[in-house]
Amino acid sequence: MHRILDFDVPVVNGRIRVRIFYPTAERGGPAVIHLHGGGWVAGDLQIYDRPTRRLAQSILCPVVLVEYRLAPEYCFPTPLNDCVTAIRWVYSNSSALDIDGQRLGVIGDSAGGQLAAAACLILQRDPELQIAFQALIYPVVDHSSRTFSYTEFESGFGLTRATMSWNWNQYLLPGTDRTDPRISPISSVGISTTAAANFVATAEFDILRDAGELYAHQLAAVRRPVQLRRYNGTIHGFFLLDSLFPQSDVMVGHLAHAATTAFAI
Known part of the structure; x- marks a missing residue:
């Protein structure tokens, strides 16, 4: 990296940290905000330092890693x-x-894909802030578990149905409406997004595969440019497992190309 800067950002009832990775000396170009995964209960600047460097090096623009507060302390x-x-x-x-x-x-x-999709749905109401590009990597976009992939890969392929259920219960308080688009973006009526261009990556052997792909098709149905790619032979989390899955670097390359095209770099 050319430089790395840390900042404290004021939020409601506290502060969070963000880390900005600048891969080059170029100034005034586009930037990407990275919302990390971890089931809403794990992940921080240290764990995601290396993956975010990979994104910055590939896209060749600043990437802002957000250390949002985690459940169950912060639901x-x-x-x-x-x-x-x-x-x-x-x-x-x-x-x-x-x-x-x-x-x-x-x-x-x-x-983090769920947070990114939900954030874009919220920001569509902002008259000034327009998101040029959205990338969702094996995102959580639906609270329900009724898809074929949820049944086919519910155990034995890394992320399990039981783990996903536990994560949801940490993130959501009892009584929360789990069809709220901020929780299940796929349930948004007349789905839209501020992103001018979209990239969705799914893993072949992942309980979240079908919902993620359906979300991409819904974006396309409302005439939002979207590039959907399924990475065969992979499981949930393969982005972080680049030493085991060469498809990880392939996916990052596809994502970087989609981003640079969207930004017209």
Whole structure:
């Protein structure tokens, strides 16, 4: 990296940290906000330092890693609100951060994909902040577990039905409406997003595969440009397992190409 900067960002009832990875000396270009995975209960700047460097090196633009607060200490909607606040902070401070606030992207993997999709649904109501690119890597977009892939791969392929259920119960308080689009973005009526271009990656042997692909098709149905890619021979989490899955580097390359095309770099 050319430079790495850490910041404390004020949020409701606290502060969160963000880390910005600048891969080159170029100033005033696009940037991407990365919302990490971890089932809403795990993940931080240290765990996701290396994966975010990979993204920055591939896209060749600054990538902002957000350390949002985690469940169960901070349940929905706090983590999501932290992410939305962080995106707005990047936009509001874009000039000082040497970033083009008109060319912002959001990337999320797994639970971070759910946060990214939900954040874009929220930000569509912002008259000024427009997200140019959204990338969802094997995202959680539906609370229900009725898809074929949920049944076919419910155990024995890494992420299990039982683990996913436990994670949901940490993130959501009893009585929460689990069809809320901020929880299940796939349930948004007339689905839309501020992202001008979208990239969705799914893993072949993943309980979340079918819902993620359906979400991509819903984006396409409302005439949102979307590139959907399924990476065969992979399981949930393969983005982080690049030493085991060569498809990880292939996916990052596809994502980077989609991002640079969206940003017209």
